[in-house]
Each structure stands twice: as C-alpha cells, then as structure tokens.
Amino acid sequence: MPTRLDSVVVDADDPSALAAFWADALGWTVTFEAPDEVAVEAEGAPRWGEGGPPALVFGPVGDPKIGKNRVHLDLGSKDMEDHRGLVGRLLDRGARPADIGQGDVPWVVLADPEDNEFCVLQPRNEYRDGPAVAAVVLDCADPVGLAPFWSDATGWPVLARREGLVGLRHPTAPATWLELLSVVEPKRGKNRLHIDVAPYPADDHAAEVGRLERAGARRIDIGQGDVTWVVLSDPEGNELCVLSPR
Template sequence: MVAASLRRMNTRLVNVVIDAARPRVLADFWAALLGWRVALEEADEVDVRAPEADGWDLDLVFVPVPEAKEVKNRIHLDLASTTLAHQEELVSRALELGGSRVDLGQGAVPWVVLADPEGNEFCVLEPRDRYAQAGAVAAIVVDAHDPERLAAFWARLTGRPVGAREGDVLVGLRAPSGRGPWLEFLRNDDVKRVKNRVHLDVAPPSGADHAAAVSEVVAAGAAPADLGGPDLPWRVLMDPEGNEFCVLTPR
C-alpha cells in the first residue's frame, strides 16, 4: 500500500479531460450548465473555465476522439446544490440543454443521476455541508477497488490531504485552499475494460524538470500507458488501478 504519510510529489492537479465526438458541443453544454465560459478553442481541444470566485482552479478540457462511449465512466463529476429547489433547477437546466436521466440501479436516493449529450454520467447532489465551499462542482469522483490505497497515491500527486472518510466506501481529498471540488475515491468492484473517457492531468511547477517529475511519479506506483505517440510533450501513465492520467510539462 502507498502510505499517505509519504512525501508528496512536486505536481498538482491541473485539468479534468473528457473525450468527445463533438468537443465544442459538449463544452457548450457544460459551460451553460455550470455558468462557466469557453476559454479556449483549438483543433485538438476546447477548454471550459470557471470564474475565479468559484474556487475551481482547473480546466474542463474536451478533446476529440473517434471512439464511441462503450461503458459507464470510471470518473464522473458531482454537482453541488445549495437548496432542494436549486437541485431541481440544475436538473431541469441539464435536461433542457440536452442531458438525460440515467438509471444505474441507484434506486431511491436523494441525488439525481444524469448524462450529458454524449452519455457521460454525472450526479446532481442534494445540499450537503461538506460541499458548501466547493462551488458549482462538488467533487471529481473516481471508482476504486481500494479507495484508501488509490487516495493515498493521488494525495501524493496533488498535495491534497484526506478530508473525509466514509468507512471503507469513500475517501475524499480536499484542496489545500479549502475551496473548489473534492477529489473522491468511491468503492466500486467493476473491472476496467477500456480506456477511460475521462482522465486527470497533473503538472509540475514552472521551471521543474519534467523527466524527473515523471520518474518520481512512476516510482510512487504509476505505470506507463501505451497511448499516444513518442513525440508528445507530456507523458501518459496509469495509476495503481489502471486509470490513465497525464503528467504535463511544467507550468
């Protein structure tokens, strides 16, 4: 097991990346739903950015891929609400923008499970005190066979301390600032079968040695992933449960 007390690495979380058949269409959906803006549009990516007051210091990045979505995503977003009326309003807005309701066998729960126009699952949560300072996105949720072990690995990568535990079911990492989304690891025994359509990017700070940062991440338990070409400036790796992520160049 990776010990949570081990020295953290010199990297931080910078992006949540979503594969898309139509990146601009999907970016517009999420920007409208969250009240954010499209900040960048290029041939190989479209970025959606939160206002500074929201506390989210990452980008939502949509990249074009030819493959269709096959299975439930192993990483999804939970949206925060402040009141039950606000929760209902978020659900209605998502449906009006082209989202749909999803039945994953969740039964009678206080949150609402939806999908965006390309089938990416997300939840609209009922009001919860834990997410009062989170902003529009309450949490980035990662399915995990061993939430404690995976959370320890990502705590080292991101510098986020453990801020919540729910038995052996969930471990949540809180941003050091106390604002923005939680990074949560939720027990799920499903077997990973295909490349994740949603992944995380981390990056070392400006001026750091990229190769050294990659080596440190690998030494902490990551493994190389056979994705992309050799000329990419970033490195694609997998965490201890096979979830792909990228170590970007220093920034």
C-alpha cells in the same frame, strides 16, 4: 514539490458541442478552442490544484463508450430549490436521466449529450462552500489503498473517509474534491475522462514523472505520439497525464 491537479479531460465525438453544453450547464466560459482541443473554465477562479475547480478540456476521440464511465463529475446545489432548478435546466439543455442502478439516493444521475454520466447532489455541508463542480469522482477497487498515490500526485491530504469512499481536498481552500469511490466493476478499456496534473513552474518534469512512477504509476501508450506530456496510469490502471510545468 508535488504535482498539482490541473484539469479533467473528456473524450468527445464533437468537442465544440459538448464543451458548449458544459459551459452552459456550469455558467463557465469557453476559454480556448482549436480543432483538437476545447477548454471550459470558471473565469477568475483559482486553478484546481490552487483551490478552485478543474478546467474541463474536450478532445476529439472516436472510440465508442464502453459501459459506465469510471470518472464522473458531481455538481453541487445550495438548497433543494436550487437542486430542482438545476436538474430542470440541465434536462432542458440536452441532459437525460440515467439509471446506473443507483436506487433511492440523495442525488439525481444524468447523462450529458454524449452519454457521460454525472450527478446533481442535494445540498451537503461538505460541498456548500465549493465550486459548481463539487467533486471529481474516480471509481476504483480500493479507495484506501489508492489514496496515498493520489495524495502524492496532488499534494492534498485525505480530508474525508466513509464506507467505500475517500476524499482528498486542498488543505485550506474550498476546491473541488477528488473522491475515490469503491466499485466492483472492473475497468474496461481506456477511460473517457481522465485527470491531468502538472508540476510547478520551477520543477523538473522528468523528475516529477519519476517520482510518480516510484509511487506506483507506470508509463502507458494510448497512441499519444510525440507530445509535451507524459501518459501514466495509476496503480489501478486509470490513465492520467503529467503536463509540462506551469
């Protein structure tokens, strides 16, 4: 069986404070807290790979942010009143407007208290039935070329395709989308947000890592040391981790 999506991991100067912001922003719950990791989840929802939203996991990393993040969250809204209210509430709780050259678009770009960009989308049919995190967006040079790898990594089909964007989603459930977005800016340094995938409980961890390597991933060293997961990069160099089976 393929690996499945598990979580989005966020490098943070202050994991507890940033997790508290996102728990409040999404109406989710801090479900685990330790000095080296804080997790925020939508309690009662399926895991991301099973048709729900991703867990957000915050870890202490002191490296400075370099330019715009290559992975960001898109938040959905039910209607325009909900959209305006959500933007206002986020600004009141510590977000700030961000200008990344977006121009006149049907979403608002904000940054969280540690300057991680995210978007609050106006209502769209493709996100209307989904969770609070409508999409996890990964910047890349070639969405069409990268999509087969991420389909292998997630077990999800491509369900949306428009100019400059390819969207993958659970085939039957209203999960958070994984969207590959074309950008011209090159990757600079380690991504501050990355995606974790995991094999199913009965699957072999090493075999799944090998399968992803054959699909175009490569092993990388980001200083992780002796850990229970394997750090890979996708064919365009974006980091991802393969967790132990679960």
